[in-house]
Amino acid sequence: MLKHHCLTLNHCGVTLSHVAKFVWNAVFFTFGIVPPCSVTNLLGPWLSGFSLKFRMQLLICASAMCWAIWLSRNELVFQQGCPNSYLQILFRGTYWARWWLQLSEVETVQLMKSNCQRLEEVIMELYNKWGWNFRNRL
Numbered sequence: 001m002l003k004h005h006c007l008t009l010n011h012c013g014v015t016l017s018h019v020a021k022f023v024w025n026a027v028f029f030t031f032g033i034v035p036p037c038s039v040t041n042l043l044g045p046w047l048s049g050f051s052l053k054f055r056m057q058l059l060i061c062a063s064a065m066c067w068a069i070w071l072s073r074n075e076l077v078f079q080q081g082c083p084n085s086y087l088q089i090l091f092r093g094t095y096w097a098r099w100w101l102q103l104s105e106v107e108t109v110q111l112m113k114s115n116c117q118r119l120e121e122v123i124m125e126l127y128n129k130w131g132w133n134f135r136n137r138l
Helices: 002-008 015-032 041-049 050-079 086-103 106-129
Strands: none
Touching: 002 106, 015 086, 015 106, 041 050, 041 086, 050 086, 086 106
C-alpha cells in the first residue's frame, strides 16, 4: 500500500506535481522570469543567462522550494494526512530561503528577503482577488 501511495502521490484529490507546478509558476510570474524549456536548458544556457548575484539567489530559492515540496511530500506519505495547501508550501519555501540566507553576504540577504516578501505578497494578492481572505489561518 505504501509503495503504491509513494508512486502516485495522489491523495485527497491533489497531486504533488500540481503543487510543484503552482510553486514554480508563482516564482516565475513574480519575478518575470521565462521558465526553462527543459532540464538541459535549466542547467545550461538558461541559468547562465542571469547575473552571478541573481543566479545565486535563484539557486537558493529553488533549493528552498524543492525542500518545502519534499517536506510536504514526506508529511503526505508518512503521516497519511491531506496535503498542505499551496500557500503553506510556498510560505514554507520562503521561510527556508530566509533561513539559509544567514550564510550569505549582508547585501544578498537584504535583496533576497525583499524578494521572498514580494513573492508572498503577490501570492496573497492573487488569492485575495479570487476570494480568499489572507487574514484567515493557513
